[in-house]
Amino acid sequence: xxxxLKGGRVIDPASKRNEIADILIEQGKIKKIAKNIRVKAxxxxxxxxxxxxxxxxxxxxxxxxxxxxxxxxxSGTMAAAKGGFTTVCAMPNTNPPVDSVAGVKYSITTSAxxxxxxxxxxxxxxxxxxxxxxxxxxxxxxxxxVAISDDGTSVMNALVMRRAMEYSRMFDxxxxxxxxxxxxxxxxxxxxxxxxTKLGLRGIPTQAEEIMVARDISLAELTGCKLHLAHISTAxxxxxxxxxxxxxxxxxxxxxxxxLALTETDVLGYNTNCKVNPPLRTEKDRKALxxxxxxxxxxxxxxxxxxxxxxxKNREFDLAPFGINGxxxxxxxxxxxxxxxxxxxLLELLEKMTIxxxxxxxxxxIGRLQAGTCADITVIDQHVxxxxxxxxxxxxxxxxxxxxxxxxxxxxxxxxxxxxVWQDEKIYP
Amino acid sequence: MEFxxxxxxxxxxxxxxxxxxxxxxxxxxxDLFTRTVKKTPALRGKTVVNLFYExxxxxxxxxxxxxxxxxxxxxxxxxxxxxxxKGESLLDTAKTIESLGADVVIMRHPHSGAPHLISRYIxxxxxxxxDGTHEHPTQGLLDLFTIKEKxxxxxxxxxxxxxxxxxxxxxxxxxxGLKKLGAEVYIIAPATLIPANIEDLGVKxxxxxxxxxxxxDVINILxxxxxxxxxxxxxxLGEYSAVFGVNNExxxxxxxxxxxxxxxxxxxxxxxxxxxxxxxxxxxxxxVTNGVAIxxxxxxxxxxxxxxxxx
Numbered sequence: 001x002x003x004x005l006k007g008g009r010v011i012d013p014a015s016k017r018n019e020i021a022d023i024l025i026e027q028g029k030i031k032k033i034a035k036n037i038r039v040k041a042x043x044x045x046x047x048x049x050x051x052x053x054x055x056x057x058x059x060x061x062x063x064x065x066x067x068x069x070x071x072x073x074x075s076g077t078m079a080a081a082k083g084g085f086t087t088v089c090a091m092p093n094t095n096p097p098v099d100s101v102a103g104v105k106y107s108i109t110t111s112a113x114x115x116x117x118x119x120x121x122x123x124x125x126x127x128x129x130x131x132x133x134x135x136x137x138x139x140x141x142x143x144x145x146v147a148i149s150d151d152g153t154s155v156m157n158a159l160v161m162r163r164a165m166e167y168s169r170m171f172d173x174x175x176x177x178x179x180x181x182x183x184x185x186x187x188x189x190x191x192x193x194x195x196x197t198k199l200g201l202r203g204i205p206t207q208a209e210e211i212m213v214a215r216d217i218s219l220a221e222l223t224g225c226k227l228h229l230a231h232i233s234t235a236x237x238x239x240x241x242x243x244x245x246x247x248x249x250x251x252x253x254x255x256x257x258x259x260l261a262l263t264e265t266d267v268l269g270y271n272t273n274c275k276v277n278p279p280l281r282t283e284k285d286r287k288a289l290x291x292x293x294x295x296x297x298x299x300x301x302x303x304x305x306x307x308x309x310x311x312x313k314n315r316e317f318d319l320a321p322f323g324i325n326g327x328x329x330x331x332x333x334x335x336x337x338x339x340x341x342x343x344x345x346l347l348e349l350l351e352k353m354t355i356x357x358x359x360x361x362x363x364x365x366i367g368r369l370q371a372g373t374c375a376d377i378t379v380i381d382q383h384v385x386x387x388x389x390x391x392x393x394x395x396x397x398x399x400x401x402x403x404x405x406x407x408x409x410x411x412x413x414x415x416x417x418x419x420x421v422w423q424d425e426k427i428y429p
Numbered sequence: 430m431e432f433x434x435x436x437x438x439x440x441x442x443x444x445x446x447x448x449x450x451x452x453x454x455x456x457x458x459x460d461l462f463t464r465t466v467k468k469t470p471a472l473r474g475k476t477v478v479n480l481f482y483e484x485x486x487x488x489x490x491x492x493x494x495x496x497x498x499x500x501x502x503x504x505x506x507x508x509x510x511x512x513x514x515k516g517e518s519l520l521d522t523a524k525t526i527e528s529l530g531a532d533v534v535i536m537r538h539p540h541s542g543a544p545h546l547i548s549r550y551i552x553x554x555x556x557x558x559x560d561g562t563h564e565h566p567t568q569g570l571l572d573l574f575t576i577k578e579k580x581x582x583x584x585x586x587x588x589x590x591x592x593x594x595x596x597x598x599x600x601x602x603x604x605x606g607l608k609k610l611g612a613e614v615y616i617i618a619p620a621t622l623i624p625a626n627i628e629d630l631g632v633k634x635x636x637x638x639x640x641x642x643x644x645x646d647v648i649n650i651l652x653x654x655x656x657x658x659x660x661x662x663x664x665x666l667g668e669y670s671a672v673f674g675v676n677n678e679x680x681x682x683x684x685x686x687x688x689x690x691x692x693x694x695x696x697x698x699x700x701x702x703x704x705x706x707x708x709x710x711x712x713x714x715x716x717v718t719n720g721v722a723i724x725x726x727x728x729x730x731x732x733x734x735x736x737x738x739x740x
Contacts, residue, residue, distance in 0.1 A: 197624040198441065200541040200563030201600060205625075270542030315519060316540035318561070 002026050003418065004037060008046030008379060012053060012369035013351030014358075019374030019406040023051055025375040028418035032371055044413060044428060046379050052350045053369040054086025054117075054376030054416060055147040056357040057327065058152070058176075058254055059230060059302035062119070064086070065106060066095025071307040071396050073107075076327070077116040077260075079305075079395035081422035083327040084377035084411030087118040087366050088305075092129070094174045099124035099135045104143055107250070117416045118145040118376075120361070125164045125175065131155045134164055141171045146361050150174035151230060152277075154212055156182055161216065165225035174226040174252075174360065179212035179407045180278065185342045189318060191264040191279040199270065201317060204279050206234040213237045220251055228360060231304050233278040235288030239317075242297045252360050254302040255289050257330045257403070261337040266401060273401045277322035284408050293352065300356040301349075303330050328393055331380060332407035339409075375418035381427065382409040432730035436548045436555040439564035440605035448606060451726050452574050458729070459722035461498065471729055472501035478531040480522070481558070482508040482538045487693055487717065488558050488568075492535050501533075515628035523547035526725055533728060536560075541598075554731045560594045568692055569602025571723040573610060573718050576647055579688055584611030587644050591617040591637075591673060592651030592700055593623045595662075599651060599692045604630055617641055619673065621662040638673050642683045649690040650675050653700045666699055676702040680710065 001280045003025040010021045010033060022037040023030060057080065063071035071079075073090075080088050090107060092098035098107055105119050111119035123145040127133045129152065137148055148168055154177075155161040168175050185208040190196050192203020213229055216241060220227035229241065232253050244251040258276060263283050266274045274280055292298040307325025313320050330353075338344045344352075358367025365374055386392065412424040442446065461467050477496040480490055489505065496503045500639040506526070513522060519538075526534055533554045536544045541561030543620065548555040559565040577583055588607050594600045594616050599608050604627075607614050614632040616623060628634060642648065653669055689701075689711040691720055697703045706713060 173567075192625045194626040194629045197627050197630075198597060200561055203625055213523075270545050311518065314546075316538070316546065317542045318540040 002039065002041035003415070004039060004041040004043040005046050005051055005377065005379065006043055008049045008051045009278065010051050010369060011347055011350055013248060013273065013347050014053070014355040014368045015370055016347070017369070018347055023285070023377065024197055024379075025415065025418045028375055030369065030371055030375050033369070036164035044379070046122070046413070048381070048383070050346065050380045050382065052378050052380065053354040053367050055084045055232040055353045055376050056367055057303050057305070058228070058300060058357045058360065060088040060090055060305045060327065061093065061307065061323070062090045063307060064110065069396070070309055072114070073119060074108050074114040074116070075394065075396045076305070076307070077119060077329045078422070080118050081414045081416065082394050082411065083329070084325060084331050084378035084380065084414055085117060085415065086378065087120060088417045089120045089122050089146060091149065091151045092122050092124040092166065095253070097124050097129050098122070099127050099129065101136060101139050101143060104140050108144055111212070116421050118366070121153050122147045122149050122176065124148065124345050125150045126160065127156055129153055131157055131160055134167060137168055137173065138171055140422055141173050145173070146363070147174045147176050147228065147229070149178065150223070151176060151178045154178055154180045158215060158219065162219050162223060165219055165223035165227070169223060169225045172226070174228045176228045176230050177212065177216045178230050179209050179216060181208045181211045184211070188279070189275065190267050191281050193264060193282065195264040195267060199268070201278065206236060206281065206285070209234055209278055210236045210240065213240050217241070217249065217251055220244070221249055226249065226250045227252070231259065231278055231302070232289065232292070232298060233281050233285060235285045238288050238297050239294040241292070251265070252299040253297070254300050255293060255298045256302060256304045257326060257333045258324050260286065260289055260293070261333050262296050262401060271401065272313045272315070272317055272320040273324065273399050275320055275322055276319065276324045290392050291336065294343060299352070299360060301330070301334065301352045302357070303327050307395050308399045309397055312398045323399065325393065325395055325397050328395060329388065329400060329402050329407060331411055332409045333402070335382060335409035336407065345427065376417055377415040378411050379413035380409065381412045384408070384410050384412065384427070386410060431735070434731065436544070437566055437727055438548060438555065438729060439558045440546055440566050440569050440602045440609070443609070445609045448570070448573065449608060450638040451570055451730060452577060453724065454726035454730055455574050455719070458725040459719065462718070462722070466570055468498050468500060470500045471734055472496065472499035472732055475501045475532040475732055476530055477501045477503050477533045477535065477728065478526050479503065480526065480534055480536045481504045481506065482543070483512070483559070485537050485559070485638065488537060491717070491720040492558060492724050495721050495728055498721070499728055501728070508680040519543060519547060520550055523551050527551040527553050530682070533731060556727060556731065559598050561598065563598050565598040566602050567724050567727060568599050568682070568721065569606040570727070571716060571720040572603055572690060572692070573606045574651060574719050574723055575690065575712055576688070579712060579738045580646065583607065586646040587615065588612045588647040588649065589617050589641060589645045590649045590651065591638060591675065593622045593653050593657060594618045594627065595622045595650070596654070596657070597651050603649060604632055608632075610660045615641055615645065617673065619663050619669070622657070638675070639679055639682065642675070642679050642687070645683060645687055647688045647690065648675065649692070650701050651692065652694060652696060670699050674700050674702065674703050677704040680705050680708065686710070690714070690716060
């Protein structure tokens with residue numbers, strides 16, 4: 001079947017294309033991008049809208065296996081499709097964690113059967129994510145992991161991290177660091193500062209992140225590995241990464257939409273939907289993150305989509321889990337935070353969500369919108385406004401700081417492999 | 430002036446006028462204590478529930494007595510004796526208590542923000558009787574009442590708060606209340622027990638009790654918990670006591686009328702010496718008495734009582 005996307009603005013950050021054109025899709029591939037294509041095909045009028053390569057999320061928690069009440073591969077990838085994503089990288093902190101060949105096989109098989117978009121598995125660095133013994137990185141890589149990470153916790157032992165880096169280098173696989181000194185952050189609930197003092201909650205100093213960012217950059221220099229720093233949240237981390245890049249180290253980094261948009265004051269009133277790790281920081285940090293993104297110190301945006309049930313979030317702040325549900329609100333939040341505020345151009349923003357993460361993954365099949373590439377396409381309507389209610393979410397969980405708020409600019413059509421995986425029925429009935 | 434709040438969760442959000450109204454209302458409540466019949470029918474027919482998730486004698490008994498002197502029906506629930514041990518969530522427990530017809534729920538909880546959480550979900554008034562390391566508003570109010578009663582005014586006084594500020598809900602409520610009423614507040618504690626950016630609340634920090642004590646009109650000494658030593662917050666109780674404990678020698682170096690307060694329970698010989706606790710400058714027992722009056726005032730005002738009309 002042929003699909004024609006007619007009259008939209010085609011933005012392909014990889015080739016810097018940014019013009020009004022039609023896109024013809026045939027047999028899962030992009031056949032042609034040109035003006036006024038006339039052909040018999042299922043046609044979507046996307047005039048006034050933007051067509052971009054399907055978005056890529058380097059950091060998603062799909063919760064399966066073991067957390068099926070919060071999210072499954074099926075529901076998580078449906079939420080991703082609605083959010084405009086066609087590829088997500090699944091973090092291995094499931095129950096049991098993806099720390100073995102069997103775990104990776106489960107993830108791959110279930111994703112193939114029940115996933116609505118592409119799921120790329122990430123394997124754990126250490127067995128049971130305990131930070132002690134290395135996993136079978138070579139075997140897991142052979143069957144399909146794209147990175148290793150103990151995300152959710154740090155590999156606290158520097159020697160173990162060094163070995164993991166040296167070893168992973170042989171397989172040309174990226175190592176994703178969740179940078180947190182667990183001793184410094186112990187008992188911590190939110191950023192350490194006046195807000196934690198007022199609320200009587202224990203603080204997590206920015207140094208808990210910065211010390212580990214510095215350590216892992218240092219170890220990357222020692223080992224020559226490909227290091228990717230997850231969810232950067234502080235101004236000083238940006239300075240450390242900037243320096244590492246200046247020294248031509250193989251270091252990349254990501255930032256989440258919530259760290260770009262929110263600060264510690266959003267937690268006031270004990271809002272557990274803003275309880276996240278690393279914590280929301282100060283306005284000064286938030287500005288530094290935006291500048292870092294602009295300057296290229298931060299390579300890409302990743303959601304750190306972390307679904308949690310109401311019953312777990314709706315309780316004492318100290319006892320509620322960390323995490324924000326992020327896939328479905330990423331685009332409107334980023335459009336508001338970065339585009340409306342004129343920090344980035346649309347092409348620059350989309351670059352951080354398409355070709356930039358594809359390059360980090362060294363994956364040439366995704367993140368491009370060109371003739372011959374895979375037809376993973378997201379159509380965004382910048383003008384549509386929605387009030388975010390619980391019913392808005394296709395994710396099984398509703399733990400979003402945006403519930404009750406109005407957001408503007410949403411993906412309205414998502415194609416994965418040339419097939420429509422999500423469409424806004426109000427616009428495309 | 431009317432008191433228009435449903436809940437009393439902390440002093441941070443109360444205005445100066447609201448605090449003064451509570452203090453003013455507590456005065457006639459205290460006058461009742463010297464009568465033969467120490468009771469008023471103000472809360473007759475109302476149900477007051479003490480929901481305590483932490484061991485407490487002083488505060489729970491004080492609230493219970495306050496409610497009884499106002500003729501309310503009182504029920505005490507302690508966490509280990511209830512469905513909490515069966516794994517019931519805080520919200521479910523709170524909704525059950527609301528459904529049983531509680532007009533006021535007084536809650537003590539080990540986690541900061543717990544009363545704020547339930548107050549959003551139930552129509553009963555919620556009084557925070559101490560939440561984690563956040564606030565203990567009625568303790569703050571009774572401390573203000575005691576200072577005002579003894580010193581005549583709060584504005585312009587130099588008040589020191591000495592001890593574990595990091596973990597202290599009493600310290601936070603005192604700081605908010607004292608600052609709103611115009612006192613100059615000194616935090617006297619080891620650097621490890623001072624929370625981040627506390628100077629943004631308008632307080633001065635001191636690590637030298639022996640110097641700072643000379644300036645003070647009032648010193649409020651907080652209990653130091655022995656467990657904190659395990660977290661490396663100070664090396665030993667002995668060292669703490671030597672540097673930050675208030676003993677007779679330090680007391681004598683201060684002003685003649687330096688008033689000594691302690692929210693209790695005391696560790697005699699650690700943060701406060703027995704001589705200081707029992708000295709004529711100590712108002713520790715009066716704090717306890719005033720606590721009942723303040724809690725009566727709070728219960729009365731939250732139940733819609735008009736302070737001009739106390740029976």
